[in-house]
Amino acid sequence: MATESQKKATVSSTVEDYLKVVLKIEDMKQRASTSRVARHLDVADATVTDMLRKLKKAGLLEYKPYYGAALTPKGRRMAVRILRRHRLLEMFLHQVLGYGWEQVHQEAERLEHAVSDLFISRIDALLDFPAQDPHGETIPDARGFRQVEDDLCLAEAEPGSYSVRKVTNSDPEFLAYLDKVGLRPATRFCLQERTPFQGPLKLLPQSGREPVYLGLEASGSIFVLPLKDRPRAPESDPRAPASRMAGDHAGRSGDEKAG
Amino acid sequence: MATESQKKATVSSTVEDYLKVVLKIEDMKQRASTSRVARHLDVADATVTDMLRKLKKAGLLEYKPYYGAALTPKGRRMAVRILRRHRLLEMFLHQVLGYGWEQVHQEAERLEHAVSDLFISRIDALLDFPAQDPHGETIPDARGFRQVEDDLCLAEAEPGSYSVRKVTNSDPEFLAYLDKVGLRPATRFCLQERTPFQGPLKLLPQSGREPVYLGLEASGSIFVLPLKDRPRAPESDPRAPASRMAGDHAGRSGDEKAG
């Protein structure tokens, strides 16, 4: 019923992964260079060179040697389709099977290649056509439309009230930490002062109450406190696990290998 | 939570398919010869010879050249695990996502290799630990135990009252036909006369009402009628699609390639 009468140019899950990565890189407004793609996929550069040429030949992307790749409309459609499947599956695992938000990514990563269109359309309906996944990422609709929002990076935010728009990191440990600490999509908090922390939180400015306090250690780690416990000055805090874990991830805040 | 602390000798889905087929053949009390395995998997005999030797080396089965293969305990455990996954997934697709029983097999065939143990244990709980799949096949429990029942083949059945125990055929068209006609696991019916039909129906003698009549055309096709419409003598009937479809499948009633 769902997606009939379309040329099913079925591709391997490997190809799907390459397209997904190129889309992700393009979304970050970076050039999809051989090495960048290789880092995301954790394969050798030479492997990527080969593959990009194959994908070019298949009409899924443009590829200029020594420069990089860019999705064609066709490649983009396929990549967005996988993105949709991934996020819908994450939502399904979270809502229907009770997975923690730190558990959904890995499973969706495999399932996105294996489930049928029927499966996807059934869980879509079951979830009542959700607009976001458990991380707050927007789910492209069945036609492949995605509303791209201008999220605010934590590092760009002026002091004020915000809510967490999305968390762009899929590391289970880190997400479990955020969860423990009560920081998830839609959580509201007060940013005390500007911070250079580049972490995976994307924010939405917000007027309203501020139930949570979010601050920054000297080391660069983030920490979160109920507002009533807010310290006078946001400096060091003997919160061992929090410091450790947040620190770990703040360190790798650039881009590669984060998802 | 479910299946921790066990050596995860992860194998490819291809290997899982080979093991599954050998288990299936052994369950039919046949010798898992090279060519029989090859027919089930739809690959060349030479391919199977290679693979059986690899699987022997991996300790998953015994293999005697020019004779055939037999699962080792380890191979059997793995095969039963896949069987469990397959049937649980079928039940899940049917019950939770509303798949028709003719649709579940194909999807489960892919998913059984892709989902995690967590996924399986979650759907198991969600379905309240079902004992059978939509076709009436018994689902092995989490420890790998399976109760094997002595079902009656249609061809062995004397005239009398029965209910459908299970349908061991996964052809979507055929199953859709049986469904349309109201013949599924637990359906009760009256067998009018002994039939040489070797089809995929397994029966369980049953005392009770007989709402359905199942008979045999001269050609070997089956057909079904509500009891009140039952004809005096079970002969031809101008029910075109029924005759056609059932005939198609009764023809290939032996064993190979049926599932």
Add this chain to the structure above:
DNA sequence: GAACTTTATTAGACTGGTCTAAAAATGAAG
């Protein structure tokens, strides 16, 4: 038990996806 048929195995090759190591192009710095 010799001849023939069937079934199984070997031999050699191909594909997709990957690797390492070496060569080449690009780009940055003097």
Add this chain to the structure above:
DNA sequence: CTTCATTTTTAGACCAGTCTAATAAAGTTC
């Protein structure tokens, strides 16, 4: 514009899984 460092591509190889064609066991018949 040369030189050096970085990035990318080429060359050659490997592995898993598959195929076809040729050969060799096993089984069947007379």
